[in-house]
Amino acid sequence: MADSTVWWLLAGVAVAAELTSGTFFLLMLALGAAAGALAAHAGLGLSGQLVTAALVGGGAVAVWMRWRRRRPKGPAPQSDPNVVLDIGQIIHVPAWNTDGTAHVRYRGADWVAQAAAGTSPAPGAWRITAVIGNRLIVEPA
Known part of the structure; x- marks a missing residue:
């Protein structure tokens, strides 16, 4: 050969x-x-x-x-709106728990919301910035 x-x-x-x-x-x-x-x-x-x-x-x-x-890195998949269509959606947080999480109703299901780093939890409207597993990472809307 x-x-x-x-x-x-x-x-x-x-x-x-x-x-x-x-x-x-x-x-x-x-x-x-x-x-x-x-x-x-x-x-x-x-x-x-x-x-x-x-x-x-x-x-x-x-x-x-x-x-x-x-080459510049793109956003992480869990915070990329082209991957996770929930990013940018507004949710209402009625109350926050002492551990920094909140239970919210979103899309007909119960979710755990967590405030993004550097934000202080307060009841009201929050915008979803990332989805990690069954946890919504949110920031004030």
Whole structure:
């Protein structure tokens, strides 16, 4: 079997593994394997193929990691209104417990509300800012 065939098979296995696991880094390593296959087609020896695959695959991973670190982080999923549609809704808190929680009725069910950090609990209207499990994190409306 030709060296390039082995490299193409490795690239295919890496892509298939990426599809089942969802890790983008395996695609970068598949790029490295494809570069190794192209190096084999160009007639480089095994050491040249390995160096090419390592440089391209490792370089792609390094560039991807650097790009991800520089990209601003979005909100946490529990406080992202695109994920949790309850965020931004107004609830009425009749009274707060001594532990800083309140029992509220929302969407026909009983929920536990907790005041967001830096806010003082007081009865009245509150806006949902996050949902963590069955707990609504709220701030004054």
